[in-house]
Amino acid sequence: MTDAQRPNILILADDLSGAAETAALFLDRDVTLGIDIGAVHGDSDVRVIDLGTRAKSGPEAADRVHTAVRDLPPQVRVIKKIDSMLRGNIAAEVESLLGTGPIVFAAGLPALGRTVENGVPHIDGVPLDRSGRWALETTEAPASIADLFGHVRTISVALEDGIDGLTAAVDSGAVAVFDVRSDADLDAIVDLSALLPGVRLVGTAALAAAVARTLRPNELGTLPIEPVPTLVVVGTAEAVAAQQVSELERSGATHVRIHVDHLLAGTDPTPVRNAVDGGAAILTVTGPVDPARSNAIATALAELVALAISDKTVGLVLTGGETARRVLDALGVNTLHPITEIHHGAVVSRTAAGGYVATRPGSFGGPDSLVAMTAYLRGVESTPSFSNSEALA
Incomplete structure (x- = not known):
């Protein structure tokens, strides 16, 4: 394949775990691949940028998306990755893209029961606004x-x-919206959209997977990594995380609990450092979490992690996109190179300095998810993971 024939794909994600989830879809394709944080830092065939817009205001999110695409050459294929439960600043981000090219919107993630039928988003056959899955959000789910x-x-x-x-839909200036009931629908949507010059695809990781399936496979396997002690940072309020933490404790990991008030006041990193020295540690935040303080909590948690591992070689497992982004910002990491996927959404990447970071959306994975991710980084045997689907909170 000549340089001119190589794919040129830019994927915009609104948080880090979603960016990694999407990048992993291209691991078995014949492409170079990188995750950039904040802005493009590399020249990979497929570049996934975490714009960090999930927790921003609508205008801030729109501005970041517009900045990312405004100077792109026309041959770059743009995909805007969105959350499978439609959280975040989707409307503002898509509106900012409308002036740069036609928009095709396909929001389903069929493998995890997320579909769109007659314009209504569903989870396992239940309309999203009646599913209870937005209980942790400050607004109501769209109907x-x-x-x-x-x-x-x-x-x-x-x-x-x-x-x-x-063509008639996009020529009118509207966002063209497709129903999605299966991966076959997504394959057909990608094929049809490819006939539109400059099209911007907007959808979940499943839409990016359909694009990946159009690329040539890569037969190379994954090389083993050097085992490292591991710190698991749980930055999600999803109910399923508690069971995952319990399973990891049962496997022998040391659990360090930090009360949210102590975290915000500044806390001694020594207990976390000592726990990491034991081979596997878990860090969680206890106490009531006011959504209005979530930004400050994520920042304080990231600063604690950076202090705890500042002079150590540690593999990190980071759950929750906002937590993952804050931790990497605190460590000065701006590029990741995905190397393998433990289960759906649980992606292991290498940093430029040679460290390892495993990321995963907060609500993903079955009870053994954290056990499997930690075992991989530590180079130990574990029960095969069956966490190939998102657990219901």
């Missing part, structure tokens, strides 16, 4: 894709409408 976008105009397009129907 439909049109509801999600508010004043941003959308037009529903069916695959059987073909290129004529799709």
